[in-house]
Amino acid sequence: xxxxxxxxxxxxxxxxxxxxxxxxxxxxxxxxxxxxxxxxxxxxxxxxxxxxxxxxxxxxxxxxxxxxxxxxxxxxxxxxxxxxxxxxxxxxx
Amino acid sequence: xxxxxxxxxxxxxxxxxxxxxxxxxxxxxxxxxxxxxxxxxxxxxxxxxxxxxxxxxxxxxxxxxxxxxxxxxxxxxxxxxxxxxxxxxxxxxxxxxxxxxxxxxxxxxxxxxxxxxxxxxxxxxxxxxxxxxxxxxxxxxxxxxxxxxxx
Numbered sequence: 641x642x643x644x645x646x647x648x649x650x651x652x653x654x655x656x657x658x659x660x661x662x663x664x665x666x667x668x669x670x671x672x673x674x675x676x677x678x679x680x681x682x683x684x685x686x687x688x689x690x691x692x693x694x695x696x697x698x699x700x701x702x703x704x705x706x707x708x709x710x711x712x713x714x715x716x717x718x719x720x721x722x723x724x725x726x727x728x729x730x731x732x733x
Numbered sequence: 734x735x736x737x738x739x740x741x742x743x744x745x746x747x748x749x750x751x752x753x754x755x756x757x758x759x760x761x762x763x764x765x766x767x768x769x770x771x772x773x774x775x776x777x778x779x780x781x782x783x784x785x786x787x788x789x790x791x792x793x794x795x796x797x798x799x800x801x802x803x804x805x806x807x808x809x810x811x812x813x814x815x816x817x818x819x820x821x822x823x824x825x826x827x828x829x830x831x832x833x834x835x836x837x838x839x840x841x842x843x844x845x846x847x848x849x850x851x852x853x854x855x856x857x858x859x860x861x862x863x864x865x866x867x868x869x870x871x872x873x874x875x876x877x878x879x880x881x882x883x884x
Binding site: 670671672673675676679683689716719720723724725726728729730731732 | 780794797839857868
């Protein structure tokens with residue numbers, strides 16, 4: 641069983657042909673476990689155990705952390721995957 | 734096998750006691766109730782916005798992911814139910830299946846916690862029993878499964 645991959649609406653794609661960088665932010669929440677958040681970051685983005693845990697602890701102690709950045713379409717896909725895992729993720733420029 | 738999960742090669746073996754199966758098999762039904770009544774805090778928690786200050790972009794994002802997210806969550810729950818039902822005699826999951834199991838545990842904790850009124854850390858810390866025990870149990874399963882997935 642694998643999760644399906646969303647296919648973007650071409651109308652939406654056409655609106656964003658810029659190379660502007662978007663940041664994917666994960667926010668602290670009181671329920672998701674630290675181990676779980678770190679595992680998700682490792683699995684989704686291929687981060688080392690150390691980098692995933694550093695980012696997770698930054699989320700936990702400061703309230704948020706930028707976990708990825710890139711073109712808007714990629715950032716939205718990352719955000720979708722984080723939402724699928726129940727993480728509190730948002731996008732910003 | 735000391736815990737409910739154990740990695741064997743590229744698969745994760747799962748074995749659960751009857752009382753655990755009875756409890757866990759109810760979770761997908763619980764998750765299906767999210768958003769069934771208006772004002773359900775669990776619905777807000779599962780569908781957090783991607784764009785905080787741009788309603789138009791948020792609407793587009795929502796339109797884009799809505800069906801996909803529902804489908805992905807339904808597939809996770811379906812994999813979860815199959816594994817839980819087979820876990821009394823012992824079954825084994827592929828990594829993607831075990832990760833679906835992990836996501837359902839996470840989703841269930843978020844839904845239950847939202848309905849228990851947990852919004853900030855202090856709410857969680859001050860949670861009374863047996864609510865705390867339910868979240869702790871599901872969290873313990875997550876931790877044990879992550880350990881085997883990472884082994």
